[in-house]
Amino acid sequence: MTTTSSTDSEGGLHKQYDVILCGTGLIQSIVASALARAGKTVLHCDAADYYGQLDAVWTFPYLQQLYSKDENQNQAEGSITTSTTTTTTTTTSTTSTTIPDTDDTTSCLVHYLTTQTDQTCLTFHSMHTKTDFPILHIGTKVVTPYGMGCIEQLPQPPQQLTLSIALTNWTLTNGRHPRLFVSSPAAQIQTQAQVDAQTILQQHSRSLAFDITPVLVYAAGTAVDALLQSGVAEYLEWKALEGLLYLNPQTQRLDKVPCNKNDIFLSPTLGPMDKRRLMKFLQLAMDYYGIAQQPQPEHEHEQHESSVVTSLNERHLNQGRSLARPQNKAVQTSELEALEQYMDMPFSTYLEEQQKLSPALISLVRFALALEHGDSSVREGMRQLCQHMGSLGRFGTTAFLVPLYGSGELAQAFCRSAAVYGATYMLRRTPLAVQIHETNSRVKGLWLAPMEEGASPKLISCSHVVVPASALKSSVKSESKVLRRISVLRGKLITEGQQRHAIIIPPSTLGSSSPIYGLLLDETVNIVPRVPNGCTLVHLTTTVVGDGDASLLEKALEMILADAKNDVEEIFQTCFSYDLYESEGPDSSIEGLHQVRCAAPGLEVDAAFEKAKEIFSRICPNDEFLVISKQLETEIKERLGDHADEDDDEKRVLESAIGILAETESKGHE
């Protein structure tokens, strides 16, 4: 594929590419993979030394290092700067950012890019490792040289540090625990909480990984289709999300989100009339979903293939299907017609006026079932609701999948697949500026920072550049920001079964402007350490207007912990925010310049795939998105072979029975 004539002297770079992508965030990575498949020459570069930008996964030591750097900078300069230091490498190199003086640079034909790194995009609000565990009291579990114990008595006054400890690891013949009287300075007594915290944060810090943007994927949707169709799914492993929870604004408790007929039947918080109205509305949504799917008959076949029945149970079949009406009940076409009329009405108004749902139920439908971020129309709300309902029962009990090795894997997997199709990857190369054509406003090339110190930047020609909106100086920041808090808890919130749960906190619960999305993970996902008393990684995300209230997520966590029945405590937390950008930038007039904008984060990542598809089809309007090449497809088929005949048990058994006949016959002849 590489022709030496066009190869540059430096690092095997071509002089000319079809597309250069800056930043290895998820959207760019998907676009890169799709472009490489469509036969475009692709250069994908990133200033950092890791893949994924804000879609990356960071280790605990890295996060701490980053925070202390951020803090130092804050102290030194009073604010976060957009200096040219690449904070990722240990040797901070001051690369020359001056682009050689030509006529172009003096005119407006060069669009300088901000060289801020992903880390400086983040504004840290807090990072705290808990060391001050509560004062010793009766019942506190402690660790002594003689084994685990718990404090039975605190002498008065407490300054006298004589503690009576029951050694719970030992049992006397009378059934009691032996007692140990220790006289030691309180500072030397280690509580269970301290031991847990040390185990998690020190001994196992390497198996703790922080997704900067945690993602879930709908079990049926754009993302899963793209992953399967492209073969990228081969690089990744997933587990089903175990439960979808909802922090009820009335009771301030976590409830299971009723997603199917049986959840509704069993729900203790819904009154009988609520059950009827919710069920009726969801049935209408399923009818609407059925109609929305009908106009694509060629798609229907595919649907059948993917939903091959492996279980005989209605419960295990598509759970969304359990919402469908019983066979004796006809579809109410009049209601569907009525729904069509209200398509542009606000969703909440529709639910209130037309479906007569109670305020609590409206909040449940909007935020936990339709996963609405803000105010949306009936059309958008119904689309989201159908997407959720349509993904139920495909894998596990919820509509969602969790990546087994962290969400950062996703961007990496797409980069890897792009490389397989011939894309060139360069980390630690900072894109400096976009060069525009003299005569027409078309992209001409991209200036890259040099490899060695002191060398001059290099212009690589290309016809398309894909950059994150945050890199363009002319981009307009949106009023809203993404606020995220990552906490590590000792112990588990959910002890029954595996803990992979999503939590939705509707705006009314805490008075937030957007819903808060939470994710609880335990060691069944490989980014959480396996420790004796369990450990929980909590992600909380919301969108705030302006600077927002950073303590919002702290309150959310407190509320979640208040509902916990177990011994659970936060031992580490960090809270940060980053900017969102307005959907239309002033540079959109330049042909060939494509901007990547992250949408306000929801619970799932389908939107990123839709964005990527949009950018891809602007560059390659006539090509299919993320298709696996025919050659690769046949190779995979050959490798797997045709085992259809070997799977036929009936044939094998019948043949062996015929074999018995032949055997006895031959014996008879002898």
Add this chain to the structure above:
Amino acid sequence: MHGRKREQYKALQRDPAVVSKLAAKAQQWHTLVREVLAEDSPPQRQLALTEKMLLVNPDPLYLWNIRRRVLMSIQNEGENDNKPTMLSDELGFTQAALENNPKAYGAWLHRKWALSSSLLLSSSTDDTALLENELQLIQMFLQKDERNFHGWNYRRFIVSLLLGDHSDDTNDNTEAFDASQIVVTHKHVRAPVTTERRHEILQAEWDFTQQKIQENFSNYSAIHYRTRLFPWKLETTPDVENLLTEEWSMILNAVFTEPDDQTAWWYAQYLLQNGPRDQAFYPDLIQTQAIEPLRELLPEAPESKWVPLGLYLLLDAFPDRSTREERQQCLETLEIIDADRKQRYEYLLRKLREESIKDV
């Protein structure tokens, strides 16, 4: 199999590749059937061939009969040593056959025979474990298909064996008939258990139906089993009022979730007829727990025939002058939304009129 479209299944059978494969199998099958049915077929070979054939297709009863006849003749003439293992092999074999087709009558019947025979043979000390193992297995089968009535029937058969009698409410006559055709009668198989143990077993069964209904309330089989256990439950529960409040609240939750699901209505009718009608609290309980909520539901579910019908049946169970007009309205609504059964509703309306004439 639930959830599979008939056309798709039929279309598959029209595929020439599939047809030729099936034809080859049919050819082999016929050869085997001829061999097994031949009068001079040696018993050992019949045993070996039926094993293979029943794994492929566990439906034909004649194959099971041949197999059973061979096994019984071996049992009667041979030494006693390997009888129990032979029968427990049959349990493993029928399980494999049932995994292939969980609704094969012959396989279930054969399993009942093998189990009762091995209980007769074995020393009585360890058979509780064997039966409890069977319950576990049935639970697994019901996990795969919660509405497999064979599984539910077999469960009742096992429970009646566990209890050591078959005259209780959990066992219907046909069930005893089935088993007694093959075994002498399973009354002789085990001695009755103590009353305490009996309650324990039945309570576990009651809880099992509860669990199954909670997993999916649209499960006739589970509700049916619950109705078989209900008389025992009613007799042994100290707080009958609480029991019935809970049962009616379950019905109401199901009805409000899906008024057109007949399962809950079916249970409602059962409770109406078999509840403690002689006790004073019962009409009041039905009034507050069922009739009043249904009156509220009526305008919410105008398309559903079961709401007015259910309301009519409840009101009619405790006929009263004051509700006569309401009952009439229900029937008149039903005549419109369920026109297929118009004659029935007209008959009920006539009866209602006769009732009012009598009053006058």
